[in-house]
Each structure stands twice: as structure tokens, then as C-alpha cells.
Amino acid sequence: MSDCIFCKIIAGEIPASKVYEDDQVLAFLDISQVTPGHTLLVPKEHYRNLLEMDPNSASCLFAQAPVVAKKIMVATKASGMNIISNCEEVAGQTVFHTHVHLVPRYSADDDLKLDFIAHEPDFDKLAQVAETIKNA
Ligand code: 5GP
Ligand code: ZN
Numbered sequence: 265m266s267d268c269i270f271c272k273i274i275a276g277e278i279p280a281s282k283v284y285e286d287d288q289v290l291a292f293l294d295i296s297q298v299t300p301g302h303t304l305l306v307p308k309e310h311y312r313n314l315l316e317m318d319p320n321s322a323s324c325l326f327a328q329a330p331v332v333a334k335k336i337m338v339a340t341k342a343s344g345m346n347i348i349s350n351c352e353e354v355a356g357q358t359v360f361h362t363h364v365h366l367v368p369r370y371s372a373d374d375d376l377k378l379d380f381i382a383h384e385p386d387f388d389k390l391a392q393v394a395e396t397i398k399n400a
Contacts, residue, residue, distance in 0.1 A: 265310045265361070268310055268359075268360070268361045269359060269361070270304075270306050270310075270359060270361035270363065271310050271361060273290070273292060274290055274306070274308050280292035280293070281293040283303055283332065283335065283336070284305075284328065284331070284332045284335065286328070287308070288307060288308055288309075288324040288325070288328075289305060289306065289307055289308060289324065289325055289328050290305075290306055290308060291303050291304065291305045291306070291328070291332045291366075292304060292306075294365065298365075298367050298374075298375050298376050299342075299367055299368055299369065299370060299374050299375065299376065300340060300368065300370075301336050301339065301340040301342065301366075301368040302365065302366070302367050302368070303332060303336055303365075303366040304363040304364070304365060304366070305325065305328060305329060305332055305363065305364040305366060306325075306361060306362060306363045306364075307321060307324065307325045307362055309321065310361055311361070311362045312360050312361070312362070313349070313350075313351040313352065313357060313360065313362050314349050314351055314362055315351050315352070316362070317362060325362070325364065326364075329347060329364060329366070332366060333345055333347065333366050336366055336368055337368065340368045340370075342368030342369055342370055343369060343370060343371070344368075344369040345366060345367060345368050345369055346365070346367040346369060346376055346378060347364060347365070347366055347367075348364070348365045348367070348378075349362070349363065349364045349365065350365075
């Protein structure tokens, strides 16, 4: 897509610090570096986000996630990693070309906070929601 910043990176029209590339995917350092080594893995084909992808294109993308993630782990000597893909504005997506954030973690005090608020389990409600998703 002509006005997509990640398509421009893929086309070599704007620079990026690349860490992995093959026919289908590219991985490069996120310009914001939430933690050192923060990398974005993207498909070379333009999709708005994961919700727009079919199983085959998503498989090609995710097949390389552990490959790139392990390279980052070795290089940074991080203790763990968050692997996240934001879909749509409400979920924090700001660049509308599918990307998977690979965020190496060094300590629980890193700048990334993913605090899921735990609720008391309501098993009837869980069964109901699971049924709705299964049947969608
Ligand atoms: P999102 O908020 O959509 O999940 O993530 C988009 C990410 O793209 C942000 O973390 C942002 O720092 C990164 N980003 C935006 N523009 C550029 C750019 O031109 N180059 C690189 N390397 N990263 C970018
Ligand atoms: Zn694009």
C-alpha cells in the first residue's frame, strides 16, 4: 500500500534496522524500543492486521516468530519476552500493517505493563461465552 510506512520499509524506500528477512517476512527494530531489542515482525504482503489474514499467510508469519525471538534472546541475553499483536485502535494499533511485537524482558519493572485484571470466575458465564465463540 503506497501510504503504509511498513510497506515503505519493506520496499527499501525508508530505512530500518533489519534483523531478519526471507521471501515472506521482515523483522526490524521498533523505532521506539520499549525495551532494548524490541523488534517488529511483519508480513511482506500488506494486511491491515491479523484479523484480516487467512490461516496460510498467518502461518508464514508466525512460523518465523520463534526463530526471530530466539535470535533476540541470544543477542540481548534477556530473561523473557512478550509477543503481542495489537489489532485495531481500541487495542492500541497505530500502524495498520500487521506486525508482531517481540519485546525482550529484562525485569518485571521494564517499561511494558500488561496488567490483566483478574475477576472472580463465573463458570456459567464462561460456558456461555465459549459457546458463543464456538458457534460464531
Ligand atoms: P502498534 O502501536 O501499531 O502496535 O505498533 C506500531 C509500532 O511501530 C510502534 O511501536 C512504533 O514505535 C513503531 N513504528 C512506527 N513508525 C515506525 C518507523 O518508521 N520505523 C520503525 N522501525 N518503527 C516504527
Ligand atoms: Zn503495508
